[in-house]
Amino acid sequence: MPPASARRRWLPLAIAAATLAAAALVLVLVMGMDRTPVTPAAAPASPVATPTATPTPTPSETGAPVDATSYDVSGLPAAEVYSVIPALPVDADPGAALPGLLATPASAAIPVFAAPGEAPVAQLPQAQTYGGTTVPVVERQTNWVRVLVSGRQGTPPGGNPAQLSGWLRASDVTLTEDATRVDVSLSARTVSIVTPAGTETIATDFGWGAAATPTPLGRTFIMHTAVVPSFGYTRGHPLVYLGVQSPTLAGFSGASVAVTAFHYHDAHSGAISNGCLRLDAAAIDRLAQLPLGTPVVVTG
Structure with missing residues (x-):
């Protein structure tokens, strides 16, 4: 062991050295803490543009303005088969396309x-x-x-x-x-049901009006469908009545009307009728399935 005098000289030095070491350790720890990486703040999100809604265009009106008048029609004639109404016009453009x-x-x-x-x-x-x-x-x-x-x-x-x-x-x-219609061609001798899906030809021969009592040309429509047992020539098949009447007959068979109709007849070929369209059994039964109001277009 060193002498006491030597120990007295070493002790202050040792204390000083320990103090310096502790200070160095604190400095290292502080410097280490300062070097801790800092996560950068996220950049602010870019604003999202809100698209401007395109306004729906208001459809423009076509034709005549609205009529909101309340009418009493009780005294007016009904547009029905027996009526004669001079104030109503005839169809001015019978060859025009139909809107369906x-x-x-x-x-x-x-x-x-x-x-x-x-x-x-x-x-x-x-x-x-x-x-x-x-x-x-x-x-x-x-x-x-x-x-x-x-x-x-x-x-x-x-x-x-x-x-x-x-x-x-x-x-x-x-x-x-309903875009269904019936096309009748007198020259081609065909009767066809036309729909958006195609054309169904139901007759390739039929009877039509003789020269003195011709079948009316142009467009009309299925007005009424009925079986009339008293009309023996129909053999029990339905008559499909149209909304148009004879161009030459004021009345027929004692009635004050001369309505054109599709119907069955044993003789159903050529210009032989009083204006009606005579069909075979299958064709008239098929026509009778069509809804009332179906347009019928007859061409020469």
Whole structure:
């Protein structure tokens, strides 16, 4: 062991050395803490642009303005098979394309107009004995539809018995989409049912009106379908009555009307009838399945 004097000289040095070592350790720890990596703050998210909604364009109206008048139609003639209504026009454009719509009155009886904006000249009931209440649309506007209706403007030989038409307010009817029609070609001797899916030719020969009692040309519609047992020539098959009448006969077989119809007859080939279209059994039964109001277009 060193002498006491030597120990007295070493002790202060040892204490000083220990103090310096402790200070160095603290400095290392502090420097180490300062070197701890700092995670950088996330950059602020870019703002998301909200797309501006494109306004839906308001469809523009076509045709005549709306007519909201409440009409009393009880005193007006019904557009039905026995009526003669001089104020209603005949179909002015029988070769025009059809929009594929059927119209039915939405109430018990609705006004029929010769032209939009005028006073009504007839009524179309919701129900009639001989049909004619579901009618084809031949022209459509926003507030109005032009349709074919039963009856005549006049009787032959002095009056015009061609297919009648009239205007209905769109708010007065229920519209049904149906693009089915019947095409009759006298020259080709064909009767065809035309739908968006295709053409079904149901007759390649049939009977039509003789020269003195021709079948009316142009467009009309299926007005009424019925089996009439007293008409023995139909052999129990239905008659499909049309909304147009003979161009030459004021009446027929004691009646005051001369309605054109599809029906069965044993003789059903060529220009042999009083204006009706005579078909075989399969063809007339097929036509009888079509809904009332289906357009029928007859060409020469």
